[in-house]
Amino acid sequence: MNKKIDLLKGNIFTSLTGLALPIMATALVQMAYNLTDMAWIGLVGSPAVAAVGAGGMYVWLSQGVVALAKMGGQVKVAHSLGRGDKEDAAVYASGALQMGLLFAFLYGAGTFFGAEPLIGFFGLNDASIVHNAQVYLKITCGLIVFSFLNSIITGIMTAMGDSRTPLFANVIGLVLNMVLDPVLIFGLGPIKGAGVAGAAIATVMAQAVVTMVFIAAMKKDRLLFHRVKVFHKVSWDHRKAIIKIGFPASVQNLIYTSISMVLTRFVTGFGDTAVAVLRVGGQIESISWMTADGFAAAINSFVGQNYGAGQYGRVKKGYFTAAGVMFVWGLFCSVLLIAFPEYIFGLFIHEAEVIPMGVRYLVILGFCQMFMCMELTTIGALSGLGKTLLCSVISVVFTSARIPFAMVFSSTALGLDGVWWAFTISSIIKGILFFLCFLVVSGKLPEDKCQTLMEEGFE
Template identity: 75%
Template sequence: MSKKIDLLHGHIFTSLTGLALPIMATALVQTAYSLTDMAWIGLVGSPAVAAVGAASMYTWLSQGVVALAKMGGQVKVAHSLGSGRPEEAAKYAAGAIQMGVLFALVFAAVTVFGARPLIGFFGLSDGAIIHNAQVYLKITCGLILFSFLNAIITGILTAMGDSKTPFIANVIGLIMNMILDPVLIFGVGPFPVMGVAGAAVATVTAQMIVTIVFLVVVKKDRLVFDKVRFLERIPKDYFRVMVRIGLPAAVQNLIYTSISMVLTRFVAGFGDAAVAVQRVGSQIESISWMTADGFAAAINSFIGQNYGGRRYRRVKKGYMTAIGVMFVWGLFCSGVLIGFPRQIFGLFIHEADIIPMGISYLVVLGFSQMFMCVELTTVGALSGLGKTLLCSVISVVFTSARIPLAMILSSTPLALDGIWWAFTISSVIKGILFFICFLYVSGKLPEDGAQASW
C-alpha cells in the first residue's frame, strides 16, 4: 500500500487529515523527546532544568537556520510535483539538502567555539548552571547535522504526500531516547553518571538514528529521491528560488527565537528558577504548538500541490477545513492548560516553591492556544502559496512587540506574569490578523485552471 497521499483529487478532509495526522503524531513524538528529557532532568533538580533551558534556546535558533532550506525545498518540491515535473522536484530536493549540510557545519562551528559568550548572554548567576549549559550546547548543536537532515527530508517527504515515514522514523528515535535518557543521565551498569551531558548525548543519538532510518527508506523511493543526486551541481536559479521562498521563513524564525532569547534574559532577572519555569512551561505548551505546526506542514503541502496544479477551489476549501480542525484542537489545549496546571507542571518540577510560578505560566498561556493554532496553520497555508514574506512581516512586527510589552507589564504588580501575558496578547493579535490575511489573499485567486497573477 502506498505511503503517499493524492492531494490533488478526492475528498479534501480525507486527503488533508490523512496527510496531517501522521505529521501531528510526529510532532507529538518530537515533543515527547523534550518532555522525556525534562522529566528525567527534573529529577536532578531545577538548576539542571535551567541549564538545559538556556542551552536549548540555541537548538531552537537552529531551526530558524534550517528553515530556509526546508521551506524553500518543501514548497518548490510540492509545486513541481503538482505541475507534473518530478525531475525538477528532485533538483530542488538535492539543493535543499546541500544547503542544509552547509548550514549545519557553520552553525556547529559557531556554537562549539562560542559556547561561553552564547550562554553568557542570559546572565545566569550560578557557575554550575553556566557550565552545564555550555556542555549541553556543545553536544546538541555541535552535532546539529542530524537534526537539519531530518527536518529537510521530512519537508520533502511531506511535499510528496508521505507523512507516515517521518512518523515511523521519529517513533524509533523516541524509543531510543526514552531508553538512553535514564541510562546516561543517572548511570546504569557500565555507563557513568553524566547528568545534563547524558540528556544531550541521548537526544543526539536518537536524532542520528532517525537520520539513518530516513536514508534507508528514501533509497527505495521512485518518485523523487531516486532522481536525487546529492553531489550534483544544482543550477543557481534553483537556489535563488528556494532562497526567495525560504529566506522570509528563516528570518521570521530567527527573529522569533532571538526575541524569545531576549525575553529569557528578562526572565532570568527574576532568578534562575524562573528560567527553569519558562523552559518546562514552554515544553508543556509545545504539545499544542508543535501539533499545530505539524498540521501547518500538511496544509502547506496540500495547498502547494493544488496551487501548482491550479486547483484554487481546493486551496480555499482545504484551508477552511484545516482551520476548523485546529480551532477545536486549540480550545482543547486551552482547557487542559487552564484546568489542570498544577497536575501537569508537577510532573516535571518537584520543588514546592517553584510550582506556583509554573501554574501561572500555564494558565496565562492557556488563553492563547486557539489563536496560536490559527496563526501557525495560516502561516503554513500562505507559505504554500509562496507568500512567505507576508507571513514574516506580520510575525516579526507583532512578535517584536513582546519585548516592550513585557518590559511594561513586568514593571507592574504582575511582575513575572507580565512577561507571560506579553506572549499571550501578541499570539491573540497574530491569530486574528493571519486569518484575515488569508481570506484577503485567497480572495484574489482566479478560477480553477487559470494562471495566478503573482
C-alpha cells in the same frame, strides 16, 4: 500500502487529515522527545532544567537556520510535483539537502567554539548552571547535522504526500531516546551518569538513528529520491528559487527565537528558577503549538500542490477545513492548561516553591492556544502560496511587540506574570490578523484552471 497521499484529487478532509494525522503524530513524538528529557532532567533539579533551557535556546535558534532550506525545498518540491515535473522536484530536493549540510557545518562550528559567550548572554548567576549549559550546547548544536537533515527530509517527504515515513522514523528515535535518557543521565551498571551531558548525548544519538532510518527509506523510494543527487551541482536558478521562498521564513524563525532569547535574558532578572519555569512551561505548551505546526506542514503541502496545479478552489476549501480542525484542537489545549495546571507542571518540576510559578504560566498561556493554532495553520497555508514574506512581516512585528509589552506589564503588580501576559496578548493579535490576511489573499486568487478552460470551450 501506498504511503503517499494524492493531494490533488478526492475528498479534501480525507486527503488533508490523511496527510496531517501522521505529521501531527510526528510532532507529538518530537514533543515527547523534549518532555522525556525534561522529565528526567527535572529529577536532577531545577538548576539542571535551567541549564538545558539556556543551551536549548540555541537548538531552537538552529531551526531558524535550517528553515531556509526546509521551507524553500518543501514548497518548490510541492509546486513541481503539482505540475507533474518530477525531475525539477528532484533538483530542488538536492539543492535543499546541500544547503542543509553547509548550514549544519557552519552552525555547529560556531556554537561549539563560541559556547562561552553564547551562554554568557543569558546572565545566569550559578557557575554550575553556566557550565552545564555550555556542555549541553556544544553537544546538541555541535552535532546539529542530524537534526538539520531530518528536518529537510521531513519537509521533502511531506511535499511528496508521505507523512508516514517521518512518523515511523521519529517513533524509533523516541523509543531510543526514552531508553538512553535515564541510562546516560543517571548511569546504569558500568555506565557512569553524565547528568545534563547525558541528556544531550541521548538526544543526538536518537537523531542520528532517525537520519539512518530516513536514508534507508530514501533508497527505496522511486517517486523522487532516486533522482536526487546531493553531490551534483544545482543551478543558481534553482538555488535562488529556494532562497526566495525560504529566506523570509528563516528570518522570521531567527528573529522569533532571538526575541525569545532576549525575553529569557529578561526573565533571568527574576532569578534562575524563572528560566526553569519558562523552559518547562514552554515544553508543556508545545502540546498545542507543535501539533499545530505539524498540521501547518500538511496544509502547506496541500496548498502548494493544488496551487501548482491551478486548483485554487481546492486551496481555499483545504485551508478552512484545516482552520476549523485546529481551532477545536487549540480550544481543547486551552481547557487542559487552564483546568489542570498544577498536576501537569508537577510532573516535571518537583520543588514545591517553583510549582506555583509554573501554574500561573500555564493558566495565562492557556487563554491564547486556539489563536496560536490559527496563526501557525495560516502561516502554513500562506507559505504554500509562496507568501512567506507576508508571514514574516506580520510575525516579526507582533512577536517583537512582546519585548515592550513584557517590560511594561512586568513593571506593574503583575511582576513575572506580566511577561507571560505579553506572550498571550501577542499570540491573540497574530491569530486574528493572520486569519484576516488569508481571507484577503485567497480572495485575489483566480478561478481554477480547469474551470476556466471549460468556460473557454463553451464560448
